[in-house]
Amino acid sequence: GNSVTQMEGPVTLSEEAFLTINCTYTATGYPSLFWYVQYPGEGLQLLLKATKADDKGSNKGFEATYRKETTSFHLEKGSVQVSDSAVYFCALSWGYGNKLVFGAGTILRVKS
Amino acid sequence: GAGVSQSPRYKVAKRGQDVALRCDPISGHVSLFWYQQALGQGPEFLTYFQNEAQLDKSGLPSDRFFAERPEGSVSTLKIQRTQQEDSAVYLCASSSARIAGRSYEQYFGPGTRLTVT
DSSP: OOEEEEOOSOEEEETTOOEEEOEEEEOSSOOEEEEEEEOTTSOEEEEEEEOSTTOEEEETTEEEEOBTTTTBOOEEESSOOGGGOEEEEEEEEETTTTEEEEOOOEEEEEEO | OOSOEEEOSEEEEOTTOOEEEEEEOOTTOOEEEEEEEOTTSOOEEEEEEETTEEEEOTTOOSTTEEEEOTTSSOEEEEESSOOGGGOEEEEEEEEOOOSTTOOOOOEEOOOEEEEEO
């Protein structure tokens, strides 16, 4: 079936460090891929998305590239800030209605 | 505001009680989704509506779970005879998607945290 696997956390970084959160997926067909973020005390928000192979999604300094050959959608940011501390979820959508399939989430903690 | 709202935000139920969780989607959004998020896990799909039609209920874990959206706007997720394993955050999301196979953003509500004691 369709599934998403992302690296376990928590990931703890110092401010201005480089961030990578790995995400791989298993899917039939060609799903769309997403990163959602959940800040403390807030609801899930879409961070970025890519709808086809080789697309790059980007937002707020975060980037991820849809790699069909490696079935991956790794999240990167060149210089993290304390305000980036949150839980990050990788997800794919497929099927009629485009329901989302989520990974387990990765906690990011950024220290000043 | 204009976002997705859910009520109540917190619900404590004794095992065996019935509960009803409400979702108010963004005005005009035809698609509505319910997800269940257990502690420390990602959300898992429960069911999907397009307007008032429930087109996919493959994620509902048992026949104790029932969802409706009678007028194509507000939706209610009902859980009968609650069990401890039903304790989770229940998320509602809406999108403007009208066409199957197209990826429209889903906007999430804050969730209802259900605790079954």
